[in-house]
Amino acid sequence: MADLDTIDRNLLRLLQEDGRRTTLDLAQRVGLSPTGTSQRVKRLFRDGFITAVRAVLDPRKIGRGTMVFIQVRLDQTTPHVFDKFAEAVANAPEVLECHMVVGGFDYLVKARIADMSVFQEFLQRVILPLPGVRETHTYTSVADVKPDALLLI
Template identity: 45%
Template sequence: MKDPSAGEIDRIDRNILRALQRDGRLSNADLAKAVNVSPATCHRRTQRLIAAGRIRNVRAEVDPEAVGLGTLVMVGVVLDRSTPESFAAFEDAVAGMKELLDCHLVAGDFDYLLKIRVRDLGDFNRLHSRMLIALPGVRQIRSFFVMKQVKENAPLAF
């Protein structure tokens, strides 16, 4: 069995990670039972996974509808220049947008793909006219309203 602190993760670590992806609220005792190790071993390994950055965060998954953010919009952004400076300026500007869930630099038709949650179409229209078109270096924005979420935030398969 390899030492997980050496870079590779072993079967037990994988099982811990998989179990926590399914339910991040598991107590250490329940997690240890699920992965068939002692609670002390489980706690030590979980702490090591956190310290190594393999577990970035544990948080609640809030139902967007329940908090009035039922509209999901994917936004493709094309910048007017493809330079490190224009990318940095854009990324700095979007970092503070509370409506922005995800921002990815992508290859293909867009430079960035944004995932945005808002209350409704009017809310998005205000965001678009107030913030999106004012972002630095933006040449084109294409918005796609999500009709149905088929699969979202699935656990990593490893």
């Protein structure tokens, strides 16, 4: 963070809000020349502050309107089982995120499915066959209270 000045932070905020902003628009908003702005944005990419720019899709429009969170407890916690689990989750297109956590379970999986009518099929096809799965608990999101929040810096 020490490497970022106010202009860098503003650029990061503006690009999080809308990654399609033009260099000219960014330059006007932060008070720099387009060349200076372009160089800063390139540096922010090069230094790893910005890792990707992508479109955010409406999940309902693409048949993935239901968000589920699945707590997964493994029957063994060995590096081999963790590696196999991570590999399998990475290949499941419905899974948006998967986090190894500490506490009462081993992983928290965030997935999007069409609706609850296909949940059992998803669970049996994707989650339960994962290496080492002993137990799962599922929570369905009924409202997006604060989805895709910006990282404030």
